[in-house]
Amino acid sequence: MWARLAFLLASSPAMAQPVFTPVALPAHQYTGGWEHFVGGGVAVLDCNQDVLPDLFVAGGEAPAILLENTTPARGGVLGFSKAALPEMTGVIGAYPLDIDSDSYMDLAVLRVGPNLLLKGGPNCAFTPFEPQLDDGDHWTTAFSATWEAGNTLPSLAFGNYVDRGDPNGPFGTCDTNQLYRPEGGQYTTPQPLTPSFCPLSMLFTDWGRTGRADLRVSNDRHYYPPGGSEQMWAMEAQPRLYTEADGWRTYNLWGMGIASRDLDGDGRAEVFMSSMGDQRLQTLEAGGKPTYADVTYARGTTAQRPYTGGDGRPSTGWDIAFGDAQNDGLDDVFIAKGNVQEMPGLAMEDPNNLLLQQPDGRFIEAGLQAGLADMARGRGAAFEDLNLDGLPDIVVVNRNEPLRVYQNQTAGAGHWLLIDLHQPAPNVNAIGAFIEITDGSRTWTRELTVGGGHASGSAAMQHFGLGEATSVQIRVTWPDGNSSDWQELGTDQVVRITPAMNRLEIAPL
Secondary structure, three states: OHHHHHHHHHHOOOOOOOOEEEOOOOOOEEEOOHHHOOOOOEEEEOOOOOOOOEEEEOOEOOOOEEEEEOOOOOOOOOOEEEEOOOOOOOEEEEEEEOOOOOOOOEEEEEEEOOOEEEEEEHHHEEEEOOOOOOOOOOEEEEEEEEOOOOOOOOEEEEEEOEOOOOOOOOOOOEOOEEEEOOEOOEOOOOEEEOOOOOEEEEEEEOOOOOOOOEEEEEEEOOOOOOOOOOEEEEOOOOOEEOOHHHOOOOOOOEOOOEEEEOOOOOOOOEEEEOOEOOOEEEEEOOOOOOOEEEOHHHHOOOOOOOOOOOOOOOOEEEEEEEEOOOOOOOOEEEEEEOOOOOOOOOOOOOOOEEEEEOOOOOEEEOHHHHOOOOOOEEEEEEEEOOOOOOOOEEEEEEEOOEOEEEEEOOOOOOEEEEEEEOOOOOOOOOOOOEEEEEOOOOEEEEEOOEEOEOOEEEOOOEEEEEEOOOEEEEEEEOOOOOEOOOEEEEOOEEEEEEEEOOEEEEEEO
């Protein structure tokens, strides 16, 4: 790893200073009592098939809203207008995925109360799937999905927080997480994933490149003591927890969000988890086991206290997302921050973080200089290119404060690609595929997943910052395990890629 980083240090282009500017939006806030201290998610999806990403935003006790992307031209000033949506309250967050593989993006909506599966249709029309899941009345705060081999429908995992009906609560009364595996083309009774420890994020990922996605769960130790911990479920016929005998290391944190990305080009994804106090960055050790080592201090990613504003108490991290803010080929990190409500031992003036990766693999704080040091109580977020100009923008949902969208206006940024994978049904968006891109000196590896974040999911196109590269080689390993040959592709374009025997069909969008 260090040899690769030394090479990057010598060869990386000069880094541009990221600049983000807030844009005008329809009025919206995530509000509510203690059941909405957590949550406040945003789903990024193209619901009207015009290629531009739209936003579904949770409202808590207020109605959720759908914001249609009305940006007049690619690269133009971002614009959004409120679109029609059936009234939904109690919404914690949402995750987009094409459940029925009809090429219209659907939504898994997490709620305080029964969850909703919404079927997407033309012109951003959403209607309930029939039948709905019989999942009961829960406080659902986490979600992930994957397509398991042989199934026409995805497997759906729902993470349920504190059991509101337990008179002994809230401490030590975590509700039961639920796994829906399709049977005969439909969903029936869910499997319980117990023990359950009050999750605030979960993510299916094929961490070992075995062809099977396992389920990582990040839990809030505030409510589960005694005996709880972070978890990883091996998705066998009967799911089981990885243990120390498998190489899994037991640890605890106030887990809020999960993000996964190969940061150093070794083909193995790092995992970054937000929390109260230190944020936790881990790297997967070689050897084929789910053994992760903490590299938080070595990489400068603790982000444990506010960097401006004068409040020296520990921070509270919520959503966590990777993206290359200035397209220098090094992935950066955005963390939405904010006090739960009025927790006195934690910072009230708690700005969001933008951690910029340096050529030596360490990260430095740039939130203030980039224009992102907002003191509102941040919750869910997204770090995606919303106007298709090759620069990822930022969305932040705030508790009892207006929604924010920041347009990336960085000057002097590097080259880039936006990639949309598509394959025949089922699983038309190729969830579980791996994209590999190389410029001859390093390789970027990206797994397509549904989940992670904090009550926030994205079905936006995959953005790659590529530094000085004007041409790259690309290959895709599809969810069925078949890999394409390497093919040349010019940078600075938006493309759709589909499988064609052992080659890729690449078409501009």
